[in-house]
Amino acid sequence: MNFTRSITLALLVSAAAPALADGPVKPREAAAEAASFQRDRQDILAMAGNFKVRFDMRETTSWRPDYKPIDAKTSGGHEVVRVIEDSGKVIRLQHLLVVDADGEPMVIKHWRQDWVYEPESVLVYDAKGRWKLEEVPQRMRASRWSQTVYQVDDSPRYAGWGQWTDEGGIRRWRSNWTLRPLARRDAIRNPVYDRYLGINRHSPTPTGWIHWQDNIKEGMVDGKIVPFVQESVLNTYEKFDGFDVKAADDYWARTKGYWAAVRTAWDKAIADNRGVTVQEEAQTGTVISGRLLEIGNEIVDGKIKESAAIAEARAKISGATRSSLAQR
Template identity: 65%
Template sequence: MTTFHQIIGTALFAMTLATSPALADDPIEGRTAQQEQASFAADRADILAMAGNYKVTFDMQETTAWHADYEPIKAKISGGHESVHVIEDTGRKIVLQHLLVVGSDEDPFIVKHWRQDWEYEPEQILAYAGPNTWVLKDVPERLRKGRWSQTVYQVDDSPRYAGWGQWTTTNGVRRWRSNWTQRPLARRDATRNPVYDRYSAINRHQPMPGGWIHWQDNTKMGLVEGKLVPIVQESVLNTYRKFDGYPVAAADRYWEQTQGYWKAVRDEWDAALARTGGISIEEEAETGTVISGRLLEMGTRIAKGEMSESAAIAEARNLIRTGTSDGLAKTAQVTKAGDGY
């Protein structure tokens, strides 16, 4: 005989199923073709809106120590000026190149900064797999529909990290939220020789009035007795506000003079990836990789008329070919993306 408590329990369970929200990594379902197209167009508009000229603020704070012996470092706020160019747009792929402008108005200096590639419904991403190693990972087929990947590259166009996620609107605010991603340490941490050696993070990109923000929820991970464990939590808020009161023309001129060189550099990294199914290159605290400094220097010399583009491209190709390892041929084959939301 069914008891009163069994009846109530069954009813409550049914109510839970009916009212529970869908999981964040559930497939996107129930949209018409017209809704799909409208969503795709809105996503593209938000990505393309990140291009422009900006005053940038970097607000970094370690918040919670997960390891008893660790003392969080003091919060740090810094900033600068960045020009963000759209250097490729094929519809389903958008590439944004960041250029950092430093120095005085009379003598500006351009640093080729990070790059972000956005791809719609990607089959794979090039993900960080630990020191010196990036591998291709499958994006589960059921989760590709309606979603974008973001792959971030270092100043020398070597890979840095990648994630995938959906653009959504919550409380009237648009945002893209990644899955959990692994990242190598940024210069601000790597140069301190910390006890952690990577980040496990969720990234958000959100348009805002007059610009956009990039918010990072970073768990800094380190090896303790041979096991990867959380050391400290960090919150990073990078704010990009539209601003052109800096030598924007210098950034535009640098890119006009060096874009052919950097296109060849990107192509060579792609060739290295195609050879082995991954990228293996030695990391370096100051510049990201052991060849980064020279690749950046050659870009500067081209812009100053001190080196020919052809000579720089030849040297860059050799640096990438000799600096990357073919040892990934066996170990960096396509792996399953077990990273959920």
């Protein structure tokens, strides 16, 4: 082998080395594995609390000469995050927004994130209005967690899996590449792209945590999916108690039974079909999302009993998922 070829091969091996970080986790002694598992759990559970939130969304690099990135968009608010289940290897976190409505607090049920240790499968976004259960490769399960994100009505949004690591003195969970439907901020504009392909990162900070999204916004051109623009999203959660936290806790105390039944109804639809199909809607996520949220508010206001609310929600979910399947 000549000198030039040796150098070339060495450079290729060096360039490929970072990909090893996404390979199977090396086996560890039982004590080290147990300690790592507990630390992972602590980082996930630390995302619960009361927060001031800042959302910073920026289209950065255009991947097409005919596309101009839109202006950066920033927003914020107050958010309560509560642990609604912790069974060791499964942790569910419910987000609740608290906004000011003419001087009175208004609670809006927000997204939910479910964490599962060493998952066998994840519920991934497949195409417009369709999610499917996808197997996690056997060799990639050990010591890893999946994160599944659900929309405001507990319908699925996206899912990924990855490992919690320490890099540069920073704890971080990084997902695999995940496909996602458009967020409301984009969907209501009817843009040329119709999905995101992205990597999600979560890191604890001294004052809270961050969720960083690295997104490729994609769409169809001449029958092919192509990239339009790169987007960077940084959601910052800073610990903060200076808002009406009680309003969020009161809302959840009154509606948690209803939302537990809603989750169960979605889980049944997913299990019956190894996934789920439901029509998307720009303003609310799915065509039934608005009504499911209204029902929750009606429970709080005493306008409907929980049993009737659950019956209506089950019928809505069953009808929406059946009708969407029939249209395929």
